[in-house]
Amino acid sequence: MAKKNKTALQEKKGVSISEITNTSSIESIKTKRKTNVDANALVSSILNKNITALSRAITLIESKNIKHLKKANTIVNACLPHANKSIRIGITGVPGVGKSTFIETFGKHLTSKGKRVAVLAIDPSSSITKGSILGDKTRMEDLVKDKNAFIRPSASGDSLGGVARKTRETIILCEAAGFDIILIETVGVGQSETTVHSMVDFFLLLKLAGAGDELQGIKRGIIEMADIIAINKADGDNLKQAKLAKVEFNRALHLYPEKPSLWQPKVTICSAIKNEGIDPIWEFIIDYVKTTSKNGYFNIKRSEQNKFWLIQTIETQLKSDFFNTPKIKKELENQLQLIENNKTSPFSAADYLLGLKKR
Amino acid sequence: MAKKNKTALQEKKGVSISEITNTSSIESIKTKRKTNVDANALVSSILNKNITALSRAITLIESKNIKHLKKANTIVNACLPHANKSIRIGITGVPGVGKSTFIETFGKHLTSKGKRVAVLAIDPSSSITKGSILGDKTRMEDLVKDKNAFIRPSASGDSLGGVARKTRETIILCEAAGFDIILIETVGVGQSETTVHSMVDFFLLLKLAGAGDELQGIKRGIIEMADIIAINKADGDNLKQAKLAKVEFNRALHLYPEKPSLWQPKVTICSAIKNEGIDPIWEFIIDYVKTTSKNGYFNIKRSEQNKFWLIQTIETQLKSDFFNTPKIKKELENQLQLIENNKTSPFSAADYLLGLKKR
Known part of the structure; x- marks a missing residue:
């Protein structure tokens, strides 16, 4: 390695620098x-x-x-x-519902059937908690050791949009690497479910039996997104209550309008820790993929998701470009003050700010 | 009127032209x-x-x-x-619930108390139907003749955003013209309720008693927005059912989370056509204004609405500017095709289009 010019510029390139010793143009x-x-x-x-x-x-x-x-x-x-050849499954549920245990059991079940499984996560809180889900891989000891499984802790990022992009691109790489099933975990609170829903084929909601569950933070919108509701921890003393909850949910789900997939959401009970009721869930997913492939919805949904992400990315960037311009930032405060004092209307203020940016 | 130069340019100015006969600079x-x-x-x-x-x-x-x-x-x-000195009241309900009759009776009740009442409407369908609500002023014969009432059919427009802006600005003019109460009517279906909700102080939902009403198109989100639910047509054979519905709704509303206004939504019955139960509604509104003025929410809400409209207007314009650029329009189609064929990802396509606009 002939290093003729030991300039600071070259030093900056770090350890990956090789035999490049010529002019900057050739270097480039x-x-x-x-x-x-x-x-x-x-x-x-x-x-x-x-x-x-x-x-x-x-x-x-x-x-x-x-x-x-x-x-x-x-x-x-x-x-x-x-890419594009896997089944992408979103898994959500409030903390305590047993997501990690479920993913481990479900993942092992899939690899035992010869599938290759990648597990990703979207965790909007991870930038604060430094990865509260999947961060602790020891919670999935068996799956981590499985050569047909790949577990990647959640991408962190400044915005859910940024995290979403990274996760979407990671899905593509995992599919190219031959993974048949992509499981995407998220916490069952807040906006992240909508984000996950917009990048998966199938959405699984884990729940617990028992009154008050509605108040645990699962929003109605999330129940509407679910293609299957799996009532977990259906074992021992819980079993009876879980069965009752299943009947109730089945009744409730029939009141919802028909889904564009024409798939009637299923309710099932399972115990991830005892490895019970796991295969029926997989059978339902196979059925879902068959049904929606046949009626064309499977591909329509993926195509719509792509379009959604294209438009979404552009819109987010347009807003960010605008509101992060220093002169807009400053003048926005002034305009808000003027609005507060009835000196201008929100619409005049908007016109003014838009004009300012163009100048 | 000395018209020295009868040029086509001058002709174009139309009937409003006066003594302007000099150079274009002076004209300007x-x-x-x-x-x-x-x-x-x-x-x-x-x-x-x-x-x-x-x-x-x-x-x-x-x-x-x-x-x-x-x-x-x-x-x-x-x-x-x-402006800003009126009480702005949104009124919604599915077609057939008796909105026009209610507004006429309610409006007359208010003018009889010495109030000046302006009635506006947001009707997203009006661009198609040429004004399906308020368009037919004859439905409010008495109110139209009332010198303390002002009825303006819905503004039409290409987009709900455009209609919203026009309505918001009309509210300001009506308030400056000394109207104490602004009633804004909208149809109880679709997106227009959210728009109206974001420009009023108080939201009134008209309903009918009887099973199946839930299925008439009123969405849960609209019920959540309501500050009062008035069950209309509570007369004759309907009265008993209306009273039952009132009990049911009261029970249901208590399950909803507390509103930021700290106002517990009311349920009441009325018969607009018989002028029964109208004053209690007005008393509730007075109570609402007192309560929220005292706890500060009244002004906080208006201030938040202003900010919402500022940001909303800017974002809508940014998107419209971008997607209506001819080269973006054309290239968007190409990129969507490339995405469809797995030749590019939605994110790469977004980056490309954003870069194209900047060039």
Whole structure:
């Protein structure tokens, strides 16, 4: 390695620097070529089901470094033609419902059937708690050791939109790496369910039997999204109550309007810890995929999800570009003050701010 | 009137042209001065409670002519310091519930108490049906003749956002013209309730007694918005059922979470056609205004509504500017096709389109 010019500029490039010793122009070309070589190598490895390569690529997706993100884009686009072949399943439920245990049992059940399972998570609180779900992999001891399973703790990010993008791209990479089933975990509170719902084929809601469950924070909208409601911890003294809850939920679900999938949501009971009632859930999912593939909804939904994410990403960026412009930030405060004092209307203020940005 | 130059340019100015015979520069100044004089005259007349002036100003707000809109902006801003003093009441209910009769009876009740009442409407369907609500003023024969009442059929527009803006600005003008109560009617289906809810102080939901009412199209979200539910047509054979419905609704409403206004929504029965149970509704509204003025919510809500409309207007415009750019329109189709064929991800496509606009 001949390092003729030991400049600070070169030092900054870090450990990955190789034989590049020439002018900056040639360097730039070589760097680009190198990026592509690296990216291509990673893609090949991913397609060969190499988990280390998959992990490295996901790390690039999650990076805040603009160079890494460019490389990640190249990789994602190269993986796209090999993606889309899995079943994407969203799993939600309030804390305490037994999500980790369920995912471990359900994941093991799938790998025992010869499936390759990737487990991801969307956790809007992770930027505060540093990963409250999936962060502690020891909660899924058996699944972690399974060579047909891949568990990736939740991507963190400044916004749910950012986290969503990273998760969506991670799904593509996992599919290219040959995973048949993608499980996406989220906490059953707040906005993250809607986000997960907009990137999965099938939505599973875990619940507990017993009164007051409605008040545990599961919103009605989430129940409407569910393709299956699985009442967990249906064992021992809980079994009777779980069976009653199943009847109640079945009755309640029939009052909801028909879903565009034409799928009638199912209610089932299970005990993840005792490995009971797990296979029926999988059978329901197979049935769902068959039904919606036949009536065309499966592909329509994926196509709509893609369109949703395209529009969503653009709109988020437009708003962020506008409201983060320093002069808009400052003048927005002034305009809000003027509105407060009846000196201008919200519409005049909006016109003024929009005009300011264009100038 | 000395018309020295009978050019086509002058002809185009139409009937409102006066003694302007000089160069275009002077014309421009004079036109501007004239606009301001016109606007100022209208504002003075509005403040003097002149209904003809109020109507003319609202017509300017509803115009698609950019010159009219500029004049309208001037008028709205001049009226603002004199606005904000009314009680703004949203009234909704499915077709057939008796909204027109209720508004007529309720309006007459208010004018009999010395109040001045303006009746507006938001009707998202009006662009198709050419005004299905309030359009037929003959349904409110008595109120139309009342000199303390002002009825304005719904503004039409290409978008609910546009209609909303026009209605919001009309409220300001009506308030400046000394109306104490603004009633805003909307149909109890679809998105327009949310729009009305975001511009009123108090939200009244009209219902009918009887099973199956839930299925008439009133969504749960609308019930959650209501500050009062009035079960109309509570007369004759209907009375018993209406009383039962009142008990049921009262029970149901107690299950909803507490409102930020700390106001416990009321359920009441009335018969608009027989003028029964109308005063209690007005008493409830007075009570609401007292309660929320005391706890500060009344002003907080108005302030939040202003902020909402500011942000809403900006976001709508940003999206419209972007997606209506011809090159974006064209390229969006291409990108959607590429996504469909797995040639690009929604996120790469979004990045590409956003970059295209900046170039």
